[in-house]
Structure formats: C-alpha cells, structure tokens
C-alpha cells in the first residue's frame with residue numbers, strides 16, 4: 001500500500017497579483033509534492049486563495065468593482081502563473097467556493113454549540129492591512145509588529161473562540177511532538193513568546209464589514225478571516241460534507257508549508273480549532289523564511305517587484321524554480337535579485353548540468369553515431385562514479401525527509417560535477433584516437449549516460465521541464481525511482497537523440 005502524503009501551501013490573499021515571494025513558497029511545496037510522488041507516495045497537494053476580509057473589500061471598492069469580480073481576476077492570473085511555473089497541485093481551493101463557505105459555517109456552528117465559541121464584546125487594536133488583532137504589549141513603537149503601520153482601536157459585539165481552554169493541551173502536544181513545528185527556532189518562539197505568556201480568547205467574528213462568510217445564526221456577523229482561511233485545509237477534502245472520502249483518506253495533513261510570519265496562526269489557532277473539533281492535528285508545520293530584495297521584504301504594498309512571468313520568459317521556468325529551491329537553505333531568509341538568479345543559472349544549470357549533457361551526447365555522436373553501448377570494460381576509476389550514483393538516492397531521500405531541499409540538490413549536482421571530472425580524467429578524446437581502446441571508450445560513455453540518468457531521475461521533482469528534455473535526448477523511459485537500485489538499467493545499444501542546448505549561459509546584466 002502506498003503511503004499517503006497531504007501537503008499544503010498557505011492560501012494567498014488575492015489582494016494584488018502574486019510576486020516571486022509567493023512563487024517561492026509554492027515552488028517549494030511543488031518540489032516536495034513531486035518528490036513524494038516520485039518516491040511512490042499517494043500525494044494530495046493543495047493550494048488556493050484566501051479571498052475574504054476587509055482589505056480585499058476595500059481594494060475592490062477602490063477599484064470600483066465587486067469584491068467577487070476583483071478576486072476572480074486575480075485568481076485567474078494566479079492560476080495562469082502556477083501553470084507557467086509547472087505547479088502540480090491536485091486542488092485549488094478558493095474561500096469563496098460554495099462548498100468551503102458551507103463547511104466554515106458548519107464548523108462555526110459546531111464550535112458554538114459546544115460552547116467553545118461564545119458571544120462577547122471586542123475592544124482591541126486591529127491592523128487592517130494584516131487582518132490581525134494585537135495586544136498593547138505586542139505592538140512595536142505603538143505600531144503593527146508585522147508591517148509597522150498604524151493600528152486602530154475598535155469596540156464591537158463579537159464572537160470569541162476559547163483558545164485559553166486548550167492552552168495546556170497545546171503546550172503538551174507541542175512538547176510531545178518534537179517535529180510538529182519546524183525549524184526548532186520557530187517552535188521556541190511560539191512557546192516562549194506566544195503560548196506561555198497566556199492565550200487570550202480569540203475574536204472570531206466581525207460586524208464592521210460584510211465581505212466574509214456569514215454566521216448562519218447571527219447574520220450581521222461574518223467569520224474572522226483566519227478561522228475561515230485555516231478551515232480550507234479540511235474543507236478542501238470534503239470535511240462535514242456528503243462526500244468526505246478525501247478527508248478520510250488524507251487527513252491529517254503531513255505538511256503545512258507556511259511563511260514565518262504566519263506560523264503562529266498555524267501552530268496556535270489551527271491546532272486548537274482541530275482539538276475543539278476532535279480532529280487529529282497536522283504532523284508538521286514548517287515555517288520558512290522570506291525572499292527579500294536588498295534586505296527588505298518583497299511586498300505587494302511596497303510594489304518593489306516584477307511580475308514573476310518576466311523572469312520565466314527571460315530565463316526559463318527551471319532557472320526560476322532552481323533558484324527558489326537551491327539558493328536559500330530552507331528556513332532562512334535569502335536575497336533575491338536578477339544578478340543572483342543569473343549567476344546561479346550559469347554556475348549550476350549551464351556550466352555543470354547543461355555542459356555535461358551536451359558534451360557527453362556530442363562525444364557519443366562524434367565517436368559512435370550516438371549509439372551508447374555497455375561493453376563492460378571497467379577500470380578502477382569507474383567505481384567512484386558508480387558508487388556516487390548508487391548512494392545518491394539515499395542522500396537525497398534523507399535530505400528531502402528533513403526538508404533540506406537545497407542540500408538535496410547539491411547531492412545531485414555533486415554527481416554531475418563528478419561526471420565532468422570523470423570526463424577530464426578518462427579523456428575520451430585520447431581513447432578515441434587509439435584503435436584498441438574503442439570498447440573502453442564505449443564503457444566510459446555508457447557510464448556517463450547512466451550517471452546522467454541517475455541524477456536526472458531525481459531532478460524530476462525539481463526542474464521537470466528540463467528533465468523531460470534530458471530524457472528525450474537520452475532516448476530513455478527508464479525514469480522511475482526504483483531504476484536507481486542498480487547501475488546499468490540504461491539500455492545498451494540505445495541511439496541518443498540530437499543534443500539541444502538546455503541552458504544558454506546568460507551574460508551578466
């Protein structure tokens with residue numbers, strides 16, 4: 001039986017078109033989903049959009065369209081962007097989907113009936129752009145700690161969710177499930193800065209705007225956007241609907257990928273909602289860092305970004321994907337710039353991978369009309385390369401299990417670098433001149449092609465457009481995970497297809 005693996009991205013606010021920071025989260029989740037499929041898991045990969053709330057309502061008003069029309073356009077744009085990035089999601093959920101709205105209403109009612117949601121009065125400080133309530137002590141210089149903008153004091157009738165009731169249970173859960181919050185530093189931050197100082201009950205409805213899910217039994221209230229948004233992870237699977245087969249199959253989530261600033265929603269409010277609903281908790285919430293430009297956040301509101309499609313058109317989809325996956329150790333913040341994108345593409349994709357495939361196929365064409373034959377004329381020098389190829393799957397697997405994606409890619413490129421070195425050491429052009437060495441030369445080329453195949457099989461999870469091209473050039477369909485158990489599955493006497501440049505070197509700007 002296949003293992004199931006349920007992975008999610010955050011659902012993004014469609015308040016403006018998406019930037020490279022949103023792509024970052026989604027590319028990473030996509031690579032993990034693809035890797036899991038490759039390694040044999042039954043994967044469900046969810047992404048989507050978080051469409052309600054005052055901020056979106058305001059934006060739509062400013063633009064002079066209805067909120068629904070406003071978000072529809074951005075969602076179309078987002079889906080098109082995910083298509084150009086090769087995002088292999090299984091479902092795209094929108095919080096305006098009728099099915100989702102109904103589930104949120106049922107969840108709200110269920111928690112109310114249970115006594116975990118009650119009516120009260122809210123007095124507090126609210127940051128409208130961030131849709132967040134803050135306490136006096138959380139403010140930084142009297143402003144929103146996330147975005148630095150002014151907060152407003154509001155008083156209104158509201159429903160509250162009893163977070164406090166579950167505080168001890170939550171701490172116990174986090175402490176007994178050491179992998180629940182990753183990386184470690186974020187876990188400590190949650191426990192020490194947010195949970196242990198004491199959880200206040202959370203205001204979970206608003207009356208000051210109406211672009212939201214109405215509370216069925218009190219319809220001047222709409223559901224607070226985070227309660228609405230977090231429910232997507234179960235509504236998408238049909239929880240509390242007539243067909244909850246996906247829910248039964250895939251819940252609990254194996255991995256919620258989220259940005260560091262929303263870890264607290266996912267590790268406090270979300271698990272408590274699930275506890276209150278008597279549901280299992282997700283196995284892991286991973287809080288990643290931000291892509292920054294010149295040290296500052298890329299932000300829709302600051303407007304310091306280009307449409308990601310411009311990068312895709314200029315440098316190719318896999319240059320963008322590779323950058324997101326390789327450049328920054330997952331968990332840390334990292335800089336994004338076109339210069340960095342160019343140098344990463346040149347250094348790894350053009351010089352190491354592209355060059356290796358091109359050189360190897362070029363030699364095979366020149367010496368043997370593109371026929372790759374395993375003549376088994378082995379020498380000691382071959383063992384290093386074979387051992388490296390054979391050890392690759394385990395190394396990559398262990399890094400992927402720890403979400404060390406950049407290291408997993410480095411493992412694969414270590415093999416490609418070793419191939420380039422193997423060419424320099426075996427000097428095929430010298431062998432070619434010696435009549436008696438033709439069979440040795442054939443083996444050398446076979447070993448290279450087989451090693452390229454090994455690396456490419458694993459690379460499928462990360463840069464799938466390029467790997468498809470490589471497999472075409474190698475003229476092979478032996479591309480599954482299990483074909484890495486033995487060195488030698490590449491079929492002897494295969495004729496290669498013509499080489500095609502995979503990545504041109506890009507001139508620095």
Ligand code: MSP
Nearest residue numbers: 010011012013021022050229230258259290291298
């Ligand atoms: N709608 C909420 C999430 C609800 S999930 C139940 C939200 N949306 S968001 O559009 O503001 O952000 C979505 C994700 O994009 C967050 O994880 C955030 O960290 C990520 N990113 C936004 N800008 C980013 C960068 N510059 N770099 C990396 N990730 C970035 O929060």
